Each structure stands twice: as structure tokens, then as C-alpha cells.
Amino acid sequence: MKVIIGFGLVLALLIVLPSVQNVMAAGDTPGEYLDRKELIWGLFYRLMIVAFTVGTVVSGMIVWLVLRFRESNPKAKPTSYEAEGNW
Amino acid sequence: MSGHSHWPEWIYVAVVIALMCYVGAEAWNVERLIEHVPEDAKLITVTGQQWLWTFEHEDGTKEIGELHLEKGEAYRFEIHSKDVIHSFNIHEYTVLMDAVPGRVNHVWFSPNVAGEFDIQCREYCGLIHYNMRGTLFVEDKGA
Numbered sequence: 001m002k003v004i005i006g007f008g009l010v011l012a013l014l015i016v017l018p019s020v021q022n023v024m025a026a027g028d029t030p031g032e033y034l035d036r037k038e039l040i041w042g043l044f045y046r047l048m049i050v051a052f053t054v055g056t057v058v059s060g061m062i063v064w065l066v067l068r069f070r071e072s073n074p075k076a077k078p079t080s081y082e083a084e085g086n087w
Numbered sequence: 088m089s090g091h092s093h094w095p096e097w098i099y100v101a102v103v104i105a106l107m108c109y110v111g112a113e114a115w116n117v118e119r120l121i122e123h124v125p126e127d128a129k130l131i132t133v134t135g136q137q138w139l140w141t142f143e144h145e146d147g148t149k150e151i152g153e154l155h156l157e158k159g160e161a162y163r164f165e166i167h168s169k170d171v172i173h174s175f176n177i178h179e180y181t182v183l184m185d186a187v188p189g190r191v192n193h194v195w196f197s198p199n200v201a202g203e204f205d206i207q208c209r210e211y212c213g214l215i216h217y218n219m220r221g222t223l224f225v226e227d228k229g230a
Contacts, residue, residue: 001093005097007098007101008101011101011102012104012108015109033125033197033199035199036121036180036196038116039121043114043117044109047110047114054106
């Protein structure tokens with residue numbers, strides 16, 4: 001269990017630390033102005049990639065669960081409760 | 088608890104936490120960059136009222152329904168409203184900020200392409216809201 005929690009923390013830190021570093025390193029050079037349009041649309045596209053990836057994985061998992069564990073699936077096995085008939 | 092392994096669940100939790108951190112950090116960073124107004128930005132006072140926009144430059148020059156800016160300069164907008172809530176929008180430059188009576192809102196941008204662009208109200212503000220428009224003229228320096 002500790003190994004799994006540690007792995008999760010390391011994974012989270014691997015994402016968080018570079019992001020924080022990136023934020024702190026952003027420059028404020030006078031006379032050079034950021035392109036607001038590029039920044040905002042860039043953020044939008046990046047977050048859309050995250051959103052659609054998560055959406056695809058979650059919907060795929062739901063579809064798989066529904067098909068795999070339907071009663072009519074030849075591979076379906078009764079649960080221990082169903083097999084014993086006492087619930 | 089059943090005796091089965093829980094490692095897939097923990098990996099799932101870790102990935103979700105990592106994604107949330109990534110999304111939060113990215114959004115925070117972009118917001119921080121956008122809200123940081125350059126010190127040499129020129130002030131434009133924008134006033135919305137039913138149903139037109141007026142603009143006042145630092146030197147006192149006033150414009151109605153038109154705004155002339157120089158390419159490559161940074162501009163800081165102080166946005167006021169005289170009556171109801173409006174929303175100052177320059178779509179081409181992703182500028183959008185509400186004009187609220189009794190309150191001064193701020194937004195800034197630096198036009199990097201010369202040309203004519205639409206200014207519009209993006210908050211329904213009454214009968215002629217649809218026509219509360221203006222034009223932004225971005226001109227090359229010295230033109």
C-alpha cells in the first residue's frame with residue numbers, strides 16, 4: 001500500500017513541480033508583450049486534449065463494463081450470492 | 088473489503104490528481120500572465136452606455152464608436168458603465184470584460200496585427216444591444 005501511495009505522490013509531483021517551475025520562470029521583459037490570443041487559445045486546446053482524453057477513457061470503460069458484465073455474455077459467471085441463491 | 092488487489096484504483100486516483108494539478112497549474116499560469124499589466128501600457132478609458140462605446144486616450148482625445156490604436160503598443164483599459172451592465176469585447180484579440188455601473192474593471196492587450204476589427208457589447212443590455220458596436224483601427228506606428 002505504501003508503495004502505491006508513494007508512486008501516486010511521485011507521479012503527482014512530477015507534474016506539479018515542472019508546472020510551478022514554469023510559472024516562476026515566466027519573464028517580464030519590458031517592451032515585449034505577450035500574445036493574449038495565442039495564450040488563451042493555447043490553454044483552451046491543451047485543456048480540451050485533457051478533457052477529451054479523460055472523456056474517451058471513461059466512456060470506453062463504461063461501454064466495456066456494460067458489454068462484459070451483461071447477463072447474456074457467454075463469459076458471465078454468477079456471483080457467489082447468485083450461485084448460492086441467497087440474497 | 089474483498090481480497091482483490093487495489094493497485095488499479097490507486098493508479099487511477101493518482102492519474103486523476105496529476106491531471107487536476109496540471110489543469111490547475113496551466114490555467115493559473117495563463118491567468119497570471121494575462122493579468123500582469125506592463126508598466127508602460129497606455130491608459131484608455133472606456134465607457135459603455137445604451138447603446139454606444141466612448142473612448143478617452145491619455146492625452147484627453149475622445150472617440151465615439153471608433154478606437155484608434157498603434158500596433159505593437161500595450162494598452163490598459165479602464166472600463167466603466169453609465170447605466171446597465173455591458174461587456175466590452177474585441178473578439179479578434181480575445182478581449183472581454185464586463186462594464187458594471189459603479190465599478191471600474193481592467194483589461195489590457197497589445198495589438199500585433201494592423202487592420203480593422205469589431206468592437207461589440209457581449210452582455211444583453213436592452214433594445215438596441217445588437218447594434219452596440221464599434222470599430223478598432225490598429226495602425227502601424229507613425230502612420
